[in-house]
Amino acid sequence: xxxxxxLMIGATMASAIPxxxxxxxxxxxxxxxxxxxxxxxxxxxAEYGEIFTAGADMALAHVAADKMLRRPIVMKAxxxxxxxxxxxxGMSRLVNxxxxxxxLVGFTGVSKAAAPIGMxxxxxxxxxxxxxxxxxxxxxxxxxxxxLANKEVERLAPWAVAKGLKRxxxxxxxxxxxxxxxxxxxxxxxxxxxxxxxxxPISPTDQEFAAIAAKLRAVKPDAVYFASYGAQQSEIxxxxxxxxxxxxxxxxxxxxxxxxxxxxQSKGLIYTAQSADWxxxxxxxxxxxxxxxxxxxxxPVPYNxxxxxxxxxxxxxxxxxxxxxxxxxxxxxxxxxLAQRSFPLVGGTGxxxxxxxxxxxIVIKQFQxxxxxxxxx
Amino acid sequence: xxxxxxxxxxxxxxxxxxxTAAGFAIIFGATRIFHVAQGAAFALxxxxxxxxxxxxxxxxxxxxxxxxxxxxxxVGMERxxxxxxxxxxxxxxxxxxxxxxxTIIAQSLIEVSFGRGFVTLSTPLTQARPLLPGLYVAPVFWxxxxxxxxxxxxxxxxxxxxxAGIGLRALSxxxxxxxxxxxxxxxxxxxxxxxxxxxxxxxAILTAAVTGLQPSIGAHVMLIxxxxxxxxxxxxxxxxxxxxxxxxxxxxxxxxxLNTQWSEAxxxxxxxxxxxxxxxxxxxxxxTR
Numbered sequence: 001x002x003x004x005x006x007l008m009i010g011a012t013m014a015s016a017i018p019x020x021x022x023x024x025x026x027x028x029x030x031x032x033x034x035x036x037x038x039x040x041x042x043x044x045x046a047e048y049g050e051i052f053t054a055g056a057d058m059a060l061a062h063v064a065a066d067k068m069l070r071r072p073i074v075m076k077a078x079x080x081x082x083x084x085x086x087x088x089x090g091m092s093r094l095v096n097x098x099x100x101x102x103x104l105v106g107f108t109g110v111s112k113a114a115a116p117i118g119m120x121x122x123x124x125x126x127x128x129x130x131x132x133x134x135x136x137x138x139x140x141x142x143x144x145x146x147x148l149a150n151k152e153v154e155r156l157a158p159w160a161v162a163k164g165l166k167r168x169x170x171x172x173x174x175x176x177x178x179x180x181x182x183x184x185x186x187x188x189x190x191x192x193x194x195x196x197x198x199x200x201p202i203s204p205t206d207q208e209f210a211a212i213a214a215k216l217r218a219v220k221p222d223a224v225y226f227a228s229y230g231a232q233q234s235e236i237x238x239x240x241x242x243x244x245x246x247x248x249x250x251x252x253x254x255x256x257x258x259x260x261x262x263x264x265q266s267k268g269l270i271y272t273a274q275s276a277d278w279x280x281x282x283x284x285x286x287x288x289x290x291x292x293x294x295x296x297x298x299x300p301v302p303y304n305x306x307x308x309x310x311x312x313x314x315x316x317x318x319x320x321x322x323x324x325x326x327x328x329x330x331x332x333x334x335x336x337x338l339a340q341r342s343f344p345l346v347g348g349t350g351x352x353x354x355x356x357x358x359x360x361x362i363v364i365k366q367f368q369x370x371x372x373x374x375x376x377x
Numbered sequence: 378x379x380x381x382x383x384x385x386x387x388x389x390x391x392x393x394x395x396x397t398a399a400g401f402a403i404i405f406g407a408t409r410i411f412h413v414a415q416g417a418a419f420a421l422x423x424x425x426x427x428x429x430x431x432x433x434x435x436x437x438x439x440x441x442x443x444x445x446x447x448x449x450x451x452v453g454m455e456r457x458x459x460x461x462x463x464x465x466x467x468x469x470x471x472x473x474x475x476x477x478x479x480t481i482i483a484q485s486l487i488e489v490s491f492g493r494g495f496v497t498l499s500t501p502l503t504q505a506r507p508l509l510p511g512l513y514v515a516p517v518f519w520x521x522x523x524x525x526x527x528x529x530x531x532x533x534x535x536x537x538x539x540x541a542g543i544g545l546r547a548l549s550x551x552x553x554x555x556x557x558x559x560x561x562x563x564x565x566x567x568x569x570x571x572x573x574x575x576x577x578x579x580x581a582i583l584t585a586a587v588t589g590l591q592p593s594i595g596a597h598v599m600l601i602x603x604x605x606x607x608x609x610x611x612x613x614x615x616x617x618x619x620x621x622x623x624x625x626x627x628x629x630x631x632x633x634x635l636n637t638q639w640s641e642a643x644x645x646x647x648x649x650x651x652x653x654x655x656x657x658x659x660x661x662x663x664x665t666r
Contacts, residue, residue, distance in 0.1 A: 042488075042493050043493050043494075044493060044494045044495060044591060045494075046492070046493055046494060047494060174638055200637040201636065201637060201638050202637060202638065203638055203641075207495070207588040207589060207591070207594075208390070208587075208588045210386040210389075210390075210587075210629075211383055211386050211628075211629045211632050211637070211640060212632070212637055214379055214382040214383055214386060214513075215379065215632060215637070217379075217382075217511065217513075218378070218379040218382075218511075230494070231494040231495035231589075231591075232495070234495065234497070235495060235497065235588065235589055238497070238499075238503075239587075239588070242503045242504050242505055242515065243505050243513055243515075244505050244507065244513040259494075264499065
């Protein structure tokens with residue numbers, strides 16, 4: 001049996017192990033920077049996880065190829081299941097077990113659950129996928145490299161009202177993301193001279209929307225705005241169209257995923273998204289787009305861009321800290337972000353505000369036949 | 378017209394519930410086995426249909442393959458799960474846990490084989506057309522109605538007028554009496570599982586076309602089927618059919634009064650009402666204490 005003294009000796013020896021493992025600063029410097037991803041890698045939203053990860057992976061390859069950092073980066077992936085519970089458990093594991101100092105996250109509910117854990121551990125969380133309006137300024141260690149839904153709705157409302165789409169009916173998932181979007185929708189359309197005439201909450205797991213289609217037809221709105229995510233969006237579009245809802249469909253950027261592009265009924269759907277000019281001449285964007293097309297034989301989507309930018313942002317901040325001789329940790333990364341503010345990212349110069357939120361212009365796009373998308377405003 | 382539209386949507390949903398619930402009722406009525414894995418048969422049949430259709434098989438052949446998958450699953454459960462358990466202790470909970478465990482395994486198999494997202498079938502049959510001003514009906518509604526009516530009619534004739542059908546009805550009452558008439562209770566048990574499993578196939582195919590499938594759909598379908606069986610009267614096939622129809626209509630009509638998120642809960646509110654006010658269900662026999 002091990003006595004109290006034995007335990008103390010063991011603890012002392014254990015604490016000495018790191019010093020034995022890295023006897024000099026040069027070797028210590030070789031230990032990798034631990035980064036993490038907290039994406040849905042299974043379930044109905046796994047499609048997002050793949051899209052997010054692909055963007056981050058390309059940035060890791062570019063950072064390594066450019067030898068931007070003195071130490072390598074190791075990326076640990078944890079499945080968030082796209083649920084707040086999965087977010088909290090995953091974030092605890094990333095900061096307590098893997099000691100991740102910088103974690104990429106998506107989905108509003110996941111972000112809100114993980115943020116307090118990141119705050120306590122002083123680990124940075126960077127969101128490039130969730131667009132719930134209340135993600136702005138969630139904690140000092142939570143940043144957004146994606147414009148949030150309130151910005152998207154603020155852009156859409158005056159345009160829609162000018163086009164005669166004044167009476168809006170909303171269908172939204174009853175979670176922090178959907179509730180935040182509908183709240184923004186009501187205030188933005190009210191300011192623009194329109195009105196949200198009906199709002200129908202749905203569960204994230206709902207599959208049947210024929211009854212909601214009947215209610216929508218009875219309300220006779222000018223347009224139907226739906227805020228959902230993942231494969232459920234395809235079912236909403238298909239079933240509303242199949243059940244006689246002929247009004248204009250509107251959505252935030254969450255609809256910009258391959259399964260919706262492939263759906264014939266998505267033709268005519270209008271949505272908002274961050275501006276992404278893949279023909280931009282700036283070298284960062286050009287390299288990203290060229291390498292993306294060479295690897296995947298298609299254009300990237302904004303989510304790819306965001307998570308590429310999230311990793312690139314880390315490399316730029318960590319590189320600056322290395323040059324200053326400062327340790328790369330959450331606190332110093334945050335101080336460096338606030339000191340520097342603007343960074344050369346994909347899409348142009350990314351400028352961050354006091355909350356750590358990027359500002360990007362929002363455009364309005366429309367699905368055409370065959371899943372093609374055109375910018376209409 | 379909203380009311381009529383919701384009734385139509387409710388009937389379509391209810392017909393799918395009725396078929397699955399009737400399958401469960403036949404199995405439970407004949408064997409007294411609480412076959413929770415009927416939901417897994419539904420999911421497996423739906424995926425078999427979707428995948429074989431996507432591979433280029435014509436609808437009738439894909440549907441036939443789905444029937445083969447569902448029946449093989451049901452009969453396999455009877456032979457290799459329930460029968461060994463019954464040979465030893467046959468406790469209700471052992472059967473229930475085994476059946477539930479197989480449901481989880483089937484769900485995991487589907488997830489590994491076909492992914493965890495929604496899969497759906499694009500067909501013009503789900504495209505609704507106006508029947509009356511403000512009332513939209515899709516061809517799939519008439520198909521569901523015709524298929525359900527034909528199957529229930531065939532089932533009624535089979536149970537009432539054939540030797541095997543009468544044997545199935547008698548199986549739960551007196552297996553010894555069956556033997557004296559030269560009928561094999563184990564063969565009838567297999568037959569009950571085969572028919573019960575096959576009955577969930579039309580519902581699975583129509584669900585794949587109307588709302589799409591996901592690996593965990595079996596659990597949802599089974600819950601509704603159980604509720605329909607209790608509402609209709611345990612062991613009664615016609616009761617299960619009426620129960621399924623009633624729950625489908627209640628689910629859809631509830632949104633005229635309640636928030637849209639309450640539609641699923643509406644089915645269980647109806648169930649609780651029956652448990653409290655009419656525990657034997659619509660067509661069940663009153664039990665004496």
